[in-house]
Amino acid sequence: MPHPNPTTPSPAPRRATLASALALPALLLAGLPARADWSLLNMPVGVTPVSREVYDLHMLILWICTIIAVATFGAMAYALVAFRKSKGAVADTNMTHSTAAEIIWTVIPVVILVFMAFQAAPALIRIEDTRNSEMTIKITGYQWKWEYEYLNEGVSLFSSLAADSNAARRKNAGIDPRSVENYLLEVDEPLVVPAGVKIRYLITANDVLHAWWVPDFAVKRDAIPGYVNEGWFQVDEPGIYRGQCAELCGKDHGFMPVVVKVVPKAEFDAWLAARKAPAAVAAAN
Amino acid sequence: MSTATTHGHAHDHHDDHHGPAKGLMRWVTTTNHKDIGTLYLVFALVMLFVGGAMALIIRLELFQPGLQFVNPDFFNQMTTMHALIMVFGMIMPAFVGFANWMIPMMIGAPDMALPRLNNWSFWILPFASGILVSTLFMDGGGPAGGWTLYPPLVLQTGNAFPFAIFAVHLLGMSSIMGAINIIVTIMNMRAPGMTLLKMPLFVWTWLITAYLLIGAMPVLAGGVTMLLTDQFFGTSFFSAAGGGDPVLFQHIFWFFGHPEVYIIILPAFGIVSQIIPTFSRKPLFGYDSMVYATASIGFLSYIVWAHHMFTVGMPLAGMMFFMLSTMLIAIPTGVKVFNWLSTMWRGSLTFETPMLFAIGFLFLFTIGGFSGLMLAITPADFQYHDTYFVVAHFHYVLVPGALFGALGGAYYWLPKWTGHMYDETLGKVHFWMSAIFVNVTFFPQHFLGLAGMPRRIPDYATQFADWNMVSSIGAFGFGFAQLLFVYVVIKCVRGGKPATAEVWDNPEGLEWTVPSPAPYHTFDEAPVIK
Amino acid sequence: MAAAPRNPSRPGDDDAVVARRIRRTAWLLGLLAVVFYVGFIAATALRS
Numbered sequence: 001m002p003h004p005n006p007t008t009p010s011p012a013p014r015r016a017t018l019a020s021a022l023a024l025p026a027l028l029l030a031g032l033p034a035r036a037d038w039s040l041l042n043m044p045v046g047v048t049p050v051s052r053e054v055y056d057l058h059m060l061i062l063w064i065c066t067i068i069a070v071a072t073f074g075a076m077a078y079a080l081v082a083f084r085k086s087k088g089a090v091a092d093t094n095m096t097h098s099t100a101a102e103i104i105w106t107v108i109p110v111v112i113l114v115f116m117a118f119q120a121a122p123a124l125i126r127i128e129d130t131r132n133s134e135m136t137i138k139i140t141g142y143q144w145k146w147e148y149e150y151l152n153e154g155v156s157l158f159s160s161l162a163a164d165s166n167a168a169r170r171k172n173a174g175i176d177p178r179s180v181e182n183y184l185l186e187v188d189e190p191l192v193v194p195a196g197v198k199i200r201y202l203i204t205a206n207d208v209l210h211a212w213w214v215p216d217f218a219v220k221r222d223a224i225p226g227y228v229n230e231g232w233f234q235v236d237e238p239g240i241y242r243g244q245c246a247e248l249c250g251k252d253h254g255f256m257p258v259v260v261k262v263v264p265k266a267e268f269d270a271w272l273a274a275r276k277a278p279a280a281v282a283a284a285n
Numbered sequence: 286m287s288t289a290t291t292h293g294h295a296h297d298h299h300d301d302h303h304g305p306a307k308g309l310m311r312w313v314t315t316t317n318h319k320d321i322g323t324l325y326l327v328f329a330l331v332m333l334f335v336g337g338a339m340a341l342i343i344r345l346e347l348f349q350p351g352l353q354f355v356n357p358d359f360f361n362q363m364t365t366m367h368a369l370i371m372v373f374g375m376i377m378p379a380f381v382g383f384a385n386w387m388i389p390m391m392i393g394a395p396d397m398a399l400p401r402l403n404n405w406s407f408w409i410l411p412f413a414s415g416i417l418v419s420t421l422f423m424d425g426g427g428p429a430g431g432w433t434l435y436p437p438l439v440l441q442t443g444n445a446f447p448f449a450i451f452a453v454h455l456l457g458m459s460s461i462m463g464a465i466n467i468i469v470t471i472m473n474m475r476a477p478g479m480t481l482l483k484m485p486l487f488v489w490t491w492l493i494t495a496y497l498l499i500g501a502m503p504v505l506a507g508g509v510t511m512l513l514t515d516q517f518f519g520t521s522f523f524s525a526a527g528g529g530d531p532v533l534f535q536h537i538f539w540f541f542g543h544p545e546v547y548i549i550i551l552p553a554f555g556i557v558s559q560i561i562p563t564f565s566r567k568p569l570f571g572y573d574s575m576v577y578a579t580a581s582i583g584f585l586s587y588i589v590w591a592h593h594m595f596t597v598g599m600p601l602a603g604m605m606f607f608m609l610s611t612m613l614i615a616i617p618t619g620v621k622v623f624n625w626l627s628t629m630w631r632g633s634l635t636f637e638t639p640m641l642f643a644i645g646f647l648f649l650f651t652i653g654g655f656s657g658l659m660l661a662i663t664p665a666d667f668q669y670h671d672t673y674f675v676v677a678h679f680h681y682v683l684v685p686g687a688l689f690g691a692l693g694g695a696y697y698w699l700p701k702w703t704g705h706m707y708d709e710t711l712g713k714v715h716f717w718m719s720a721i722f723v724n725v726t727f728f729p730q731h732f733l734g735l736a737g738m739p740r741r742i743p744d745y746a747t748q749f750a751d752w753n754m755v756s757s758i759g760a761f762g763f764g765f766a767q768l769l770f771v772y773v774v775i776k777c778v779r780g781g782k783p784a785t786a787e788v789w790d791n792p793e794g795l796e797w798t799v800p801s802p803a804p805y806h807t808f809d810e811a812p813v814i815k
Numbered sequence: 816m817a818a819a820p821r822n823p824s825r826p827g828d829d830d831a832v833v834a835r836r837i838r839r840t841a842w843l844l845g846l847l848a849v850v851f852y853v854g855f856i857a858a859t860a861l862r863s
Contacts, residue, residue, distance in 0.1 A: 040748060043668055043735045050664075058665045065655040073648060076626055080644065083565075085633040091566040092631040102574045105623040106616060113612045116662065121605060123664045128601050169352060169744055177350040177747055184746045208438040209531065211596060211671060215737040220667045222597045224532060225437060226525020229598035246596075246671040246739045248431045250438060251358040254742030398837045465844045473837045499844055503851035510852075511859060522859055533859060 044215050047241065048233050051218035053123050060119060064112060130232045133200035137193070141203075141210030141223035141245070144252035148191045151202075155275045161255045162186035169255060185242040190259035194268035198234045211247035214258055220246055235262045305805055313408070316400030317805060318385045323702070324407050325382030326695070329375050330771065332414060336370035337764050339363045344726075344760035347753045352744050360743035361429035362421060368432030369449075372549070373456040374414045376683070379691045380552035381406070381463045384491050387698065388467060390796040390803065391485045393476025393812040398469040406462040413455035420445035420452075431741060433542070434509065436523040436534050440516050447517070450509045457502040464498035467491055476795070478814030482576065485794050486569060489576050490555030493583040497544045497551075500587070505541035508534060532597050539590035547586040550650075550682060551579060553690025554621060557643045560697050561625050563792040564640035565632030571624040578617035578624075585614050595666045604663045611661035618654055622647065635790070638712030642693030645685055645720045653681030656731065671741075674734025680727045684763075685720070692719070692770065699774070700788040704802030705781030711773045718766035725759030 045055045083089040138149040145160035161169075165184050168175035177183040193199055203212055205223035213220040217233045235241070243258040263271065305311045305320065315321060342363050346354050355363070385403065389396055397403045420427040425443015428434070434453075442449065471492050475484070484492075511522040512534070521527025523534045562569045569575065591599060591607040599607075625647055634640070656678040660669050669675055692715075699707050729752035734740075738749045745753065784801040799807045 040736045040752070041732045044737070054664050054668055057662055058659070058668065061659050061662055061665065065658060069651070069655060072622065072626070072651065076629070076644075076647060079626065079629045079632075080634065083629060083632050083634050085566070085635045089631075089633045091633040093567055095570065095627070095631055096568050097571045097573070098627075101623075101627065102571055102620065105619060109616050109619045113615060117609055117612065120608060120662045120664060124604060124608070125601065127664055127667070128604075171352040171354075171356055173351065175351075177744075178750075182746070183350065184744065208441070209435055213671075213739070215668065218664075218668050220596050220670055224525075224597065226531065227598065243737070244739050244742070248361070248435075248438065248741045250441065251356070251361060251429070253361070254357065254739070254744050399841060402841075461845075461848050465841050465848075468844060469837045469840045472840060473833055499848050500851065503848045504855050507852050507855035507859070511856060530862070533862060537855060537859065 046216040046218050047235050047237050047239070048217045048219075050127050050233065051216060053126065054218040057120060057123055061116060064116070068112075130200050130230050133198045133232055135194075135197060136200045136202060137191070139201050139203040139212055139223065141205040141207075141212070141249065141256075143207050143250050144245075144256040146191075146210075146212070146256065146258060147206075150272065153272060153276065155272060157189050157191075157275075159187045159189050159191060159259065161252075161257060162188055166255070182242065184255065185244070185257045185259070187257055187259045190240065190261040192261045192263060192268060192271050193235070194265040195238045195262050196234070196236050196265065198232055200230060200232045203229045203231070208249050209247045210245050210249045210256070212243075212258055213246040214241050214243035214260055216241045216243075217260075222247055235260075238262045238264055314404070316396075316404050318389050318397045318400070318403065319702075319803065319805065321397075321403050321407050322382045322384075322386030325378045325385060325410075328407075328410060329379035329382060329691075330774075332370055332374040332378070333767065335418065336367050336375050337767065339367035339370065341760060341764050343367065344757040346743055347745070348757040349754065350745055350747050350750050355743070357743045358426060358429055361431075361741065362427040364741050365428050365430065365432055366417070366421065369417060369428075369453075370414065371683075372432065372545070373453070373460075374410070374417070376549050376687050376691065377460060378410060380491075380494075380549075380687075381460075381467075383487075383552065383556065383691070383694055383698075384463075384467055386702065387796060388470060388488055388491060389474070390799065390807055391488050391794055392471065392474060392479055393795050393808045393814070394470060394474035395806060395809050397466050398474050399466045402462055403466055406459050406466065409455050409459040409462075413452045413459065416448050416455070417452035420448050423448065433535075433538055434512065435538070436512060436515065436531050439512060447513065450513050453509050454506055457506045460498050461502050464495035464502075467495040468499075471495075476808065476811040476814055482573065483814065485555075486558035486572070486575055486579075487552070487555035490551040490558070490579055493579050494548050494551045497548050497583055497586065501541045501544035501548065504537060505545075508537040508541065511537075532594075535594050535597060536591065539593045540587070542593065543590040544583075544586040546679075546682075547582055549687045550690075551582070553646065553687045553694075554579065556690045556694035556697070557625065557646050559794070560639045560643040560693055561628050561647075563697075563789050564635050564637060564643075565629045566634075566790060567628055567632040568793065569624070570627035570630075571620075574620055575624055578620040581617040582614060585610065585617070589614065592661060592663075592666070595663050596670050608661055608663045612658065615654070615658050615661075622651055622654075637696075637789075638707070638709060638716055639693045639697035641713060641716040641720075642689045642696065645716065646689040646693065649685030649689070649720070649723065650682060653678055653686055656681065669734060671739055672734035673730040673738045673740055676740050677727050677730035677734060680730070684727065685723050689719070692716075695770075695774070698796070699777050700784035701796060701801050701803055703778050703781075704784055704800075705777050706784050706788075707773050707777040707781065711769060711776075715766060715769045715773060718769065719763060722759045722762035722766055726756050726763055727759070729753075729755045729759075 043055055043058050045052060136151045138151055140147040145158050147156060147158050149156040164180050165186055167173060168177050168180045168183060203221050203223045204227060205225045207225065210223040211220055212223060219231055219233050221229050221231045239262055241260045241262065245253055245256045305317065306314065312320065312324060342355060346360055385397065423444045425445060427445050428439065428442050428449045430439035430442065471488060514520040515522055515524055521529040523529045523531050525531060558569055558575060589607060589611045591603060592611040595604060660666050660675065660678060696707060696712055733749055733752050738745055786800050787797045788801060795812055
């Protein structure tokens with residue numbers, strides 16, 4: 001399923017009415033949501049090699065589970081229909097154990113699990129391989145904002161919830177969240193990174209635990225005071241990608257989004273030089 | 286499995302039999318396993334509504350994007366307290382209540398081995414839970430760092446902090462004392478001839494649960510004690526600034542927390558293993574393998590804890606180990622599901638309310654098992670972790686898993702406890718409402734999590750609005766359906782069609798050899814097990 | 816109220832023997848819990 005291009009704002013969802021609210025459970029039971037937008041039902045494929053790998057693993061295990069579920073629930077449903085006392089079913093009280101059956105339903109799951117492990121383990125090794133990165137960014141979590149530091153470049157910036165979201169999220173603010181573009185998923189200053197570059201990140205926290213998560217990158221790593229965790233991502237497609245803090249970090253945990261702006265390498269170099277200039281001036285004074 | 290001669294009927298005319306004391310003091314001073322079982326069950330039912338009300342506050346706030354009803358900090362207090370109360374105040378006491386009522390009657394013992402300890406185990410609970418709930422009214426509010434109590438966030442709790450820790454200590458002590466009592470009862474009080482492999486499966490699952498409790502609860506107690514000394518006595522077990530390690534708390538917590546998951550679900554497995562054979566009119570299929578599967582689950586529960594922590598940054602080998610050990614749990618769990626299915630196979634099924642809950646358990650718990658298997662896959666867990674997918678997963682195993690097990694058990698044994706049949710029609714309505722609304726509540730949460738909604742947030746981006754609304758509607762429906770259960774129970778206690786000793790169609794087990802309602806003292810003389 | 820009468824789970828044991836065994840098992844399990852509690856704190860202290 002194609003994931004909507006993250007640079008184009010998604011159409012503002014229509015205002016939910018009580019009628020649609022009541023209709024939704026019925027539609028849910030029918031198996032069809034009101035608006036069959038697959039991006040709201042499934043994991044995003046994402047835009048990094050890792051995210052595509054994770055998505056494939058997710059779909060594989062989902063299909064395996066679905067097939068087992070159909071077989072198991074089918075057998076249960078058959079039993080519930082076929083062996084009803086009201087239909088004259090008589091219990092076969094001699095059917096109390098079968099070593100053969102126990103072996104079969106132990107061995108088959110073992111085989112499936114071994115297959116799954118052989119799919120997942122190499123993927124995990126690739127995900128954890130942070131070697132050969134071209135640049136390093138240090139991410140620090142604070143209550144309740146992120147700091148991004150371009151190591152060896154002398155550039156750093158803080159990134160917190162955008163002002164319009166911040167105004168609308170107050171209790172009884174009187175501002176309809178649907179009128180705010182990218183409500184709760186917009187920051188004042190995004191992290192800017194170059195496209196097509198393997199970026200290693202180091203992550204830590206200054207106060208409590210946080211977790212830096214961008215679903216389209218399939219990157220989620222805890223920010224822990226006193227620890228420096230690492231990971232990597234490489235985005236080939238320029239665009240704006242959004243995520244949130246994923247580890248409970250206090251009252252404004254829901255209000256510290258992650259926004260990553262991926263730009264072409266040349267544009268990034270220009271941006272970095274522009275960021276450095278005022279810093280250099282400040283240092284000269 | 287046990288087969289008993291039916292000689293328990295004429296039990297209640299010995300001289301040493303005295304009825305319960307009168308009035309309130311009966312309940313305060315009681316050492317009778319049936320009274321204490323009742324106390325536990327009533328307490329759990331009350332706490333179901335306390336914890337449920339908190340869940341509804343959460344779902345009310347999440348009904349629409351934007352903050353309409355509560356502040357983010359109070360929202361966090363609700364998620365924290367909802368979990369603590371449902372785990373320690375509701376589902377664990379409910380199953381201890383079942384254990385108290387049923388284990389002595391199932392093994393042919395006159396009472397629990399340590400009746401006065403039993404009284405203590407219960408009466409600690411209301412005070413501990415009272416302290417826990419009272420923290421909501423303290424300066425700075427209740428604990429708001431999540432039920433996992435992760436430092437350093439939990440150390441930002443206000444005046445409530447030491448009280449919450451004290452409450453957790455007390456709840457843990459109550460559980461440990463209950464577990465000791467259950468183990469010594471099962472080990473020493475079985476009727477002659479009741480060998481271990483003749484015990485009903487509910488007794489088996491509780492025996493293993495009790496050992497898990499003794500292994501796990503002290504670890505939690507140790508963890509929270511260290512939080513307390515970090516906060517007040519200058520230690521730095523978990524403070525990086527003082528040379529400690531915040532991740533170590535997570536290891537300690539989940540070394541308790543994962544066995545805790547099985548502490549909650551194993552007694553439900555036991556209850557379902559009693560119900561399905563009765564209404565299939567067939568003995569439990571593969572009894573021995575059920576016992577071994579339960580024991581394997583108990584063992585595995587101690588070596589999988591770090592699958593809750595894949596994102597903290599473990600060494601690769603650690604992630605591999607915990608991924609593989611977690612996947613292994615699917616095997617004994619699968620064995621149990623297939624054995625329940627085979628018990629129904631070529632049976633003669635009827636669908637009274639307990640059986641409906643057991644079948645609901647079988648289907649819906651299995652869904653929770655599948656999402657659990659998905660979560661075991663470490664790379665995929667990086668996406669699922671701390672999202673609503675996890676919330677959906679553990680609510681599928683806890684609500685239509687553990688809670689349906691408890692509700693099914695309540696309907697199954699209510700006639701034995703009260704001497705009256707419950708209202709079957711209302712019971713079935715209660716089941717169908719619960720089964721439908723539990724899915725309306727929790728199934729959409731899978732979608733929310735996969736689409737990227739983190740858990741424990743009071744407000745969300747607008748694309749998550751529709752499924753949150755569906756989930757909230759389901760939650761209120763589920764909540765109101767449980768009021769119907771209260772009505773059915775009260776109606777059944779007050780009267781109804783008299784129940785026979787057997788209640789159901791030729792069920793297996795010693796508890797069905799005594800009259801309904803079960804006399805105050807049963808099995809003063811040990812029954813003879815063939 | 817006196818403790819409820821006890822059944823011998825092994826034929827031939829009298830009540831006093833069973834009562835003693837119950838007390839012994841219970842104390843042992845309680846001790847085990849305390850050992851876990853202290854042990855985990857001690858292990859953490861050594862580790863951090």
